[in-house]
Amino acid sequence: MTSVVDAPAATSSSPARGLICRACGSEYPLAAQHACYECFGPLEVAYDEAALARVTRAQIEAGPQNIWRYAALLPAGQDPDARVTLDPGMTPLVSAPALAAAIGLEAPLWVKDDSQNPTHSFKDRVVSVALTAAKQLGFQRFSCASTGNLANSVAAHAARAGVPSIVFIPSDLEPGKIITTAVYGGDLVAIEGSYDDVNRLCSELVETDEFEDTAFVNVNVRPFYAEGSKTLGYEVAEQLGWRIPAQVVIPMASGELLTKVDKAFSELVEIGLAEAPEGGWTVFGAQSEGCNPIAVALHADTDVITPVKPTGIAKSLNIGDPAAGPYAIEAVRRTGGWMDYANDDEIRAGIRLLAETTGVFAETAGGTTVAVLKKLVESGKLDPTKETVVYNTGEGLKTLDAVAGQVGPTHTIKPSLRGAREAGLLG
Numbered sequence: 001m002t003s004v005v006d007a008p009a010a011t012s013s014s015p016a017r018g019l020i021c022r023a024c025g026s027e028y029p030l031a032a033q034h035a036c037y038e039c040f041g042p043l044e045v046a047y048d049e050a051a052l053a054r055v056t057r058a059q060i061e062a063g064p065q066n067i068w069r070y071a072a073l074l075p076a077g078q079d080p081d082a083r084v085t086l087d088p089g090m091t092p093l094v095s096a097p098a099l100a101a102a103i104g105l106e107a108p109l110w111v112k113d114d115s116q117n118p119t120h121s122f123k124d125r126v127v128s129v130a131l132t133a134a135k136q137l138g139f140q141r142f143s144c145a146s147t148g149n150l151a152n153s154v155a156a157h158a159a160r161a162g163v164p165s166i167v168f169i170p171s172d173l174e175p176g177k178i179i180t181t182a183v184y185g186g187d188l189v190a191i192e193g194s195y196d197d198v199n200r201l202c203s204e205l206v207e208t209d210e211f212e213d214t215a216f217v218n219v220n221v222r223p224f225y226a227e228g229s230k231t232l233g234y235e236v237a238e239q240l241g242w243r244i245p246a247q248v249v250i251p252m253a254s255g256e257l258l259t260k261v262d263k264a265f266s267e268l269v270e271i272g273l274a275e276a277p278e279g280g281w282t283v284f285g286a287q288s289e290g291c292n293p294i295a296v297a298l299h300a301d302t303d304v305i306t307p308v309k310p311t312g313i314a315k316s317l318n319i320g321d322p323a324a325g326p327y328a329i330e331a332v333r334r335t336g337g338w339m340d341y342a343n344d345d346e347i348r349a350g351i352r353l354l355a356e357t358t359g360v361f362a363e364t365a366g367g368t369t370v371a372v373l374k375k376l377v378e379s380g381k382l383d384p385t386k387e388t389v390v391y392n393t394g395e396g397l398k399t400l401d402a403v404a405g406q407v408g409p410t411h412t413i414k415p416s417l418r419g420a421r422e423a424g425l426l427g
């Protein structure tokens with residue numbers, strides 16, 4: 001390790017100054033509140049810009065090899081002892097020349113492989129930030145409405161922290177998501193309905209006296225949760241040597257991750273930590289054909305999202321009424337990007353293509369994103385001469401069924417040379 005000469009002492013106070021309404025700009029103190037009292041718009045964290053501007057590359061580089069190296073840019077977690085965390089982050093940025101060649105990209109292509117987090121999805125980032133804030137706000141129990149990976153991560157974080165958890169999922173999730181959540185021992189409530197039904201019930205539960213002491217990471221502490229996604233922008237820029245890539249392709253469920261990667265890039269440029277590419281960066285969004293309300297709204301040139309009833313194998317992305325959809329559309333339009341969607345066969349092919357060309361085994365969300373990347377190159381929406389990062393947000397072992405019928409042993413033989421010869425393995 002090189003020694004750090006001018007890193008200031010780690011600051012122990014949060015740079016967050018309050019919550020601000022994304023719709024009307026009303027401001028509120030930092031608290032467990034997610035909707036504006038004036039207009040019911042969604043709230044997000046607002047920062048003291050002078051505090052952000054004091055953050056240096058040296059300070060970040062001297063930090064731990066996880067998301068907390070960016071603590072000075074996050075709303076919570078400045079004090080290491082107060083964190084509720086599995087220390088996610090600093091996942092590999094994998095160079096992907098063979099994938100680039102296969103889909104016709106000439107410029108460097110990278111896969112940000114967030115399946116390498118402790119519970120194997122990017123959700124560990126948002127959960128660590130949300131639950132650290134929740135603990136500080138005095139909550140006694142941890143919860144969420146989940147499409148699978150979020151429940152997995154909340155249950156694991158609660159187990160590590162020794163705090164009770166109760167997580168809510170649609171009952172038709174993949175076994176790989178249910179078992180990896182249930183094993184941590186908290187309450188796991190399977191609901192006979194869609195994610196949107198689960199989310200609606202959680203919004204009702206959070207208002208009851210019995211759930212008064214319960215933090216739902218993506219409901220009452222959602223503004224803090226959403227900020228955790230910024231680390232997927234910071235990290236990519238730092239891993240590229242403090243450069244922002246020209247193009248990023250990001251999967252969308254609520255659309256929040258996409259908006260926060262864009263927000264992270266903007267912050268880094270504003271405070272002088274990273275360079276923007278010539279002409280700025282361009283953000284692309286990926287959905288599945290079975291749940292494509294954000295992409296369809298963009299294609300129809302409107303901001304009004306018409307909710308859908310999700311179908312298809314990309315269950316982790318199956319939010320039919322996506323809360324951050326309009327903001328995702330805004331980011332994609334502002335940066336000159338586009339959105340597209342892939343059907344189940346294309347998603348399976350995307351999983352296999354990524355695996356065969358990079359050694360990364362993605363869940364269906366990653367297959368969706370790779371399939372959409374391919375479409376964007378084919379349609380000319382994505383510039384094949386510009387450096388591109390594609391985000392893999394989840395692990396293939398959790399959605400084995402997606403490819404189970406498609407791949408298997410290429411040969412099955414007797415344990416003998418004769419068997420090998422008969423199978424053509426000896427020429």
Ligand SMILES: *Cc1c(COP(=O)(O)O)cnc(C)c1O
Nearest residue numbers: 149253254255256257365393394
């Ligand atoms: C939740 C999730 C997403 C999308 O998250 P949003 O911020 O809701 O858009 C993407 N990929 C995976 C694997 C997820 O679990």
Ligand SMILES: [Zn+2]
Nearest residue numbers: 021024036039
């Ligand atoms: Zn408002």
